[in-house]
Amino acid sequence: MSLRVKTKSCLKACIRSYSSAEKRSTPVLSFRAFLKALEKQNDLTVIDTEVDPYLEVAAIARRCYELPSKAPLMNNPKGKDGNGLFRLFGCPNGLRKNREERYGRMATTLGLEANATPQEIANFLAKVPDLSPNPPEKVDETDSPVKQNKLFGDDIDFSKMPVPKLHDFDGGKYIMTYGIHVATTPDGKWTNWSIARAMVCGKNKMVGVVVLPQHIAQIHKMWADIGKDMPWAVFFGGPPAANTVAGMPLPAFVSEGDYVGALSGESVKVVKCETNDQYVPADSEIVFEGTISATEKADEGPMGEYHGYMFPSESHKFPLMTVNAITYRDDPIMPFSVAGKAPDESNHSWGILASAELLRVLRDEHKLPIKMVWSPWEAHTCWMVVQVDNEGLRNLHTTPEEFCTTVGRIIFASQAGIVAPKVIIVGEDIDITNIEEVVWALSTRRTPGISEFVFNDIPNFPLNPFMSHGAVEKPNWGHKAVYNALFPFEFEKPQNWAVSNFHGAYPKEVQEKVLSNWKKYGFTD
Incomplete structure (x- = not known):
C-alpha cells in the first residue's frame, strides 16, 4: 500500500x-x-x-x-x-x-x-x-x-x-x-x-x-x-x-x-x-x-x-x-535518528560540531594560520580537512613535517579530535566543503611515503571499523595520520599554477559569453 x-x-x-x-x-x-x-x-x-x-x-x-x-x-x-x-x-x-x-x-x-x-x-x-x-x-x-x-x-x-x-x-x-x-x-x-x-x-x-x-x-x-x-x-x-x-x-x-x-x-x-x-x-x-x-x-x-x-x-x-x-x-x-551510511545526523552533524571546535582550537587558541576546518560527511567523521591561510603559512617559516606534526598533535589531543583518525591539510584554493576538491588535492598533491605522518603513540577510537575489525593489535591505540596535500614549495612561496577548468582556464569575458548563450546553444541545464 x-x-x-x-x-x-x-x-x-x-x-x-x-x-x-x-x-x-x-x-x-x-x-x-x-x-x-x-x-x-x-x-x-x-x-x-x-x-x-x-x-x-x-x-x-x-x-x-x-x-x-x-x-x-x-x-x-x-x-x-x-x-x-x-x-x-x-x-x-x-x-x-x-x-x-x-x-x-x-x-x-x-x-x-x-x-x-x-x-x-x-x-x-x-x-x-x-x-x-x-x-x-x-x-x-x-x-x-x-x-x-x-x-x-x-x-x-x-x-x-x-x-x-x-x-x-x-x-x-x-x-x-x-x-x-x-x-x-x-x-x-x-x-x-x-x-x-x-x-x-x-x-x-x-x-x-x-x-x-x-x-x-x-x-x-x-x-x-x-x-x-x-x-x-x-x-x-x-x-x-x-x-x-x-x-x-x-x-x-x-x-x-x-x-x-x-x-x-x-x-x-x-x-x-x-x-x-x-x-x-x-x-x-x-x-x-x-x-x-x-x-x-x-x-x-x-x-x-x-x-x-x-x-x-x-x-x-x-x-x-x-x-x-x-x-x-x-x-x-x-x-x-537512523544511523548508517552517510548522510545522517551521526556523521554530518557531529562532523560540523567537531569541525567548529577544531577551528576554534587551531585558529583562535593556538594562533595557527587556519582558515577553515571541515569533516566531509561522505567520510563518516574519519576525515578532518584543514584549510590553511597560505600567506600565514609562509610567514611561519616552517617545514611540512614540523607543521603537519604540530597540527596533528593538537587535533588528536583534543576532545573534538578523538573520533577523527585522518587529517588532511590543503591550501586555501581548495573548497574543503566540496568533497570533489578535497579528493583532487589529496590525489594530486600528496606524495606517498613522504607526505604522510603517522601517530602510533596516541589513543584511537575503537568504533572506527578499521580499528575494531582491521589488522591492528590494539583497537584503541595508534594508527592516526596527517596527510599533507600541499606542494612543498607552498611553504615558501605563493601558488604558481592556474586551474585547468571552466573558471580557471578562460578569461572572464569568455565565461560570461558562454553562460549568457547557454540556452541558445541548446542546453537546458
Missing part, C-alpha cells in the same frame, strides 16, 4: 501551540516551532497513513536521508496508544536536496538563515564556547507542557509503545537515538546533557552506551563510587539547539544547558522531575526519569552505526536504566 502524504497542509492537529509558552516559541528553543519552520520552508512531509514501527518507519527515514528528501512526521505509527504515546519524527537534522540550503535544518535550530553556508555555521559554532554561560531558569509545573500527562510504575510498558526497530539485525528496539540524557554530579555542581544511544530491554528497562570517557560515564562513576544508582532523566523533543550543544565537544564540568541559553540569548525554561531532582526543559515532548544502576548491567547491541556497518555478533554489557516515570505533552512527538 502506498503512503498517503501531505506536504503543504495545515498542521493545526499536528503541531499545537501552548499559549503560556509562546514567548519562547522559536525554532531554537521550541521543537514545535521548529516543525512549523520546516513546514514554512517546504521541508516537512506529514504521513497520516498507519506505518509500522518494526523497520518500516526507519526505512522511510533512511530513504529520506539518502535521497535526500523532506523530514517525515509520522502521525499514526502502529501501536500508538490512546494517551498519545507517541508520534514519530525522523531525520530531524538531515540534509536537504537544495544545495543552497543543504544544512538548512541545522541552521534553523541555531537561529541562522536556512541558506547559511558551512563556513558560516562553523564560525558561528566556534564562538559558542567563548560565550558567557546563561543558566536555565526554573519554572512551575503550570508553565510546563511536558507535565500535561504522567505515567508511573506499572503503567509504564515499552512493549505497548511504537518503539522503532531501526535495522533488521539490531539487537533490540532503540528508543533513544535523538533524546538527551540529563545527569548531575553527587555534589550538584555539574549537570551534563549528552546524546548516546539506548535500547529497550524490558517493560520499563533500557540499556545504553555509558562508557568512559563520555561525560555521562564520568558522572555515573561518581555515583557508583559512593555506592548509589545515578538519578537520571532523558528528554525528547526539547529545545532544538540543545541537540546541537549536547553534541558539542565541551569540556568536563561545563553544563550544556548554560550554553543553549548563551547560544539562543534566552535561558532554557526547566522544570523539576517527578521522582528525582533532575531538571528538564519544560517544553519537551516527552521525558523519561529514573535511575542508571551502579551495579546491574545488560546486553546492548548490536546496532547499525554511523560508519555504515553493522557487525551482527557484537554486543556489550552496559549499565541498566530503569524508567520510573514518564511525563509528556498532549499528542507528543518522539524524534529519532
